[in-house]
Amino acid sequence: MALPRKLKYFNMFFDGDNYAGMVPEITPPKLTKKTEDYQAGGMPGAIAVDLGFDAGAIDMDITLGGMDAGLLKKWGIATADGMQTRFAGSYQDEATGEAVPCEIQTRGRFTELDPGTAKTGDDTSHKYTLKNTYFKLTIAGEEIMEIDLLNMIYKVGGVDVLEKHRANCGL
Template identity: 85%
Template sequence: MALPKKLKYFNMFFDGDNYFGMVPEITPAKLTKKIEDYQAGGMPGSVAVDLGFDAGALDMDITLGGLDAGLLKKWGVTTADGMQTRFAGSYQDDATGDAVPCEIQTRGRFTELDLGSAKVGDDTSHKYTLKNTYYKLTINGEEIIEVDVLNMIYKVAGVDVLEKHRANIGL
């Protein structure tokens, strides 16, 4: 019998700084492609043409358990890839006990900062939204997906999807 591997533990790093115990939740990027239907004369139906990624496809939300001046100072990052994040998760199959690492690395900058409400005795979670230009998903040491918008790189399972396109335009 097999069970899916479930997230048991995770940690977050911002520019290499360890935020163990400070991040209760993240919403990883929801990778979405920009697709346009194309139908020309003689075609009995349309074909979905892949035009890259949607705006916001690499966006990520992170919830911090409370106030952190160091992270708030990163609001001033001025370059599109000026801040690096790393999610390090441990997923376990409860049928076998097997646990594997899962890592998501991103580069980007904050575009939204929500300090929530301030009420004595209540949770004071703060939510950050990142607009990323780089995303890499690695599971058990294997690179699954890598997207680097600024360098025109898009890899899936080690296959460089854009290699021929870069060569065609002299990159």
């Protein structure tokens, strides 16, 4: 019988700075495609034409336990890909006990900061929304997916989906 791999431990890095013990939760990018329904004569129904990625398709949310001046200073990053993040997770196969590494790398900038509430004696957290231009998912050393919006790169399972389109555009 197969059992799922479950996240056991993880760490976050912002521009290479180690945030071990400071990030209790992240929401990885929810990959969404932009489509438009198309139906023409002779078609009994519409098909979804792939038009690339939705706005926000590779955004992510990060919760920081408390306040950190270093991360707050990154609010002022001026370029669309000015900050690099890295999620390094360890998933455990519940059937075999094997520990499997998973890494998510992104580049982008913060677009929202929610400092939550401040109340003496209560746990506090700051929530950040990161608008990304780059996303890469690696599992057990295998590159599963890479999306680079600025450089017209989209790879899935080692296949460069946009290679011919870049060549056709002279890139």
